[in-house]
Amino acid sequence: MHVNAPLVDISADFDTGNIQLLDGSDPSNIRLAILPDSCSAHFQWFHFRAEGLEVGRRHGFVITNAGQSSYPSAWQGYNTAASYDGVQWFRVPTEYDGQALRFNVTAEASGISFAYFEPYREARHFALIERARNLPGVQEIACGKSLQGRDIPLFRAGEGTAGKRKVWLIAQQHPGEHMAEWFMEGVIEALEQHQPWMEALLQQAELYLVLNMNPDGAFHGHLRTNAAGKDLNRAWQDSTPAQTPEVHFVRDHMALHGVDLFIDAHGDEEIPHVFTAACEGNPGYTPRLAALETAFRDALCQQTPDFQQVHGYTRDAPGQANMRLACNAVGQRFDCLAMTLEMPFKDHLDAPEPRAEWSGARSARLAQDLLKVVAGLVPRLR
Ligand code: GEM
Ligand code: ZN
Numbered sequence: 122m123h124v125n126a127p128l129v130d131i132s133a134d135f136d137t138g139n140i141q142l143l144d145g146s147d148p149s150n151i152r153l154a155i156l157p158d159s160c161s162a163h164f165q166w167f168h169f170r171a172e173g174l175e176v177g178r179r180h181g182f183v184i185t186n187a188g189q190s191s192y193p194s195a196w197q198g199y200n201t202a203a204s205y206d207g208v209q210w211f212r213v214p215t216e217y218d219g220q221a222l223r224f225n226v227t228a229e230a231s232g233i234s235f236a237y238f239e240p241y242r243e244a245r246h247f248a249l250i251e252r253a254r255n256l257p258g259v260q261e262i263a264c265g266k267s268l269q270g271r272d273i274p275l276f277r278a279g280e281g282t283a284g285k286r287k288v289w290l291i292a293q294q295h296p297g298e299h300m301a302e303w304f305m306e307g308v309i310e311a312l313e314q315h316q317p318w319m320e321a322l323l324q325q326a327e328l329y330l331v332l333n334m335n336p337d338g339a340f341h342g343h344l345r346t347n348a349a350g351k352d353l354n355r356a357w358q359d360s361t362p363a364q365t366p367e368v369h370f371v372r373d374h375m376a377l378h379g380v381d382l383f384i385d386a387h388g389d390e391e392i393p394h395v396f397t398a399a400c401e402g403n404p405g406y407t408p409r410l411a412a413l414e415t416a417f418r419d420a421l422c423q424q425t426p427d428f429q430q431v432h433g434y435t436r437d438a439p440g441q442a443n444m445r446l447a448c449n450a451v452g453q454r455f456d457c458l459a460m461t462l463e464m465p466f467k468d469h470l471d472a473p474e475p476r477a478e479w480s481g482a483r484s485a486r487l488a489q490d491l492l493k494v495v496a497g498l499v500p501r502l503r
Pocket of ligand 1: 295354387388389398399436437446
């Protein structure tokens with residue numbers, strides 16, 4: 122006698138949530154679809170909770186519209202992030218047939234979460250802001266507002282004294298790239314630990330930090346845009362308070378304080394490696410900047426196996442960079458070392474960790490390694 126399994130409850134009505142339930146009648150074939158960003162066709166980020174699973178029973182999930190996502194080829198070789206408790210995340214084997222994305226789990230508990238990447242939840246974001254606010258030597262020097270009125274604090278580690286180099290780190294312009302705020306958590310941890318190398322860095326530089334550039338998009342489970350459907354990483358020439366206040370706020374404060382080194386933390390859907398993109402296509406690119414980029418990349422390769430220089434974006438031809446991007450706009454405007462840091466949604470195949478692949482913890486660890494490299498590079502920035 123076939124006993125109907127209890128229906129599995131699928132929910133995404135929480136911060137960073139994104140899924141639409143199409144058909145939950147068969148627990149071995151729960152059919153789902155990812156919803157697009159609010160005012161944009163972009164979609165790829167998903168995060169949902171399944172409750173009412175039968176422990177020991179195999180449950181199957183199908184994301185039926187994966188083939189129409191923003192980066193469909195990115196699903197090749199991708200494994201879904203999963204967690205029973207929302208804290209410990211692991212990957213589940215995932216199949217992509219060119220249209221649908223499929224993953225199964227033999228339930229070890231009655232509830233499980235699935236996401237495109239280990240989510241950086243709003244509660245943790247607020248806690249990180251409080252950790253920064255309570256850090257000795259760190260001030261919240263300004264607070265911008267997102268389009269929907271969420272705070273965007275600008276923190277500075279250092280007193281703003283003349284003569285110190287200004288190192289800016291921003292994150293998650295693209296809200297679905299949650300590894301970016303995990304990276305910023307690593308920056309805050311490094312400041313909390315008062316390691317000698319950090320003290321040496323702060324003797325010669327100040328850190329200007331934006332933990333999450335796009336809190337609206339992160340809250341709504343967006344992949345790429347803010348609440349107005351704008352890609353913030355295309356707004357660095359013509360940001361406006363009405364459509365892209367998040368970028369407008371940071372650009373204003375960069376003009377006020379100056380920039381000697383800029384890191385823009387992102388995630389990449391397709392390339393299973395950690396890498397950087399820089400300013401080789403800028404009209405103002407010079408041998409000095411080229412040498413700094415090489416020194417930075419070589420030093421980070423020496424510092425950690427979680428970085429490499431073989432794989433990455435195609436280099437821009439001379440004078441052909443898209444100057445609407447933060448890295449290129451800031452590098453040009455301030456004639457400084459400026460880089461986009463890309464962390465993978467998959468694994469960093471130069472140092473694979475099959476259980477969780479690329480993760481929040483590895484993103485945070487990368488930040489510590491990157492700051493150690495920055496500490497060694499500060500004397501050369503100007
Ligand atoms: C990327 S940055 C793209 C940089 N490309 C080159 N060739 N330098 C973006 O905004 O599209 C960052 C990201 O989305 O993660
Ligand atoms: Zn991005």
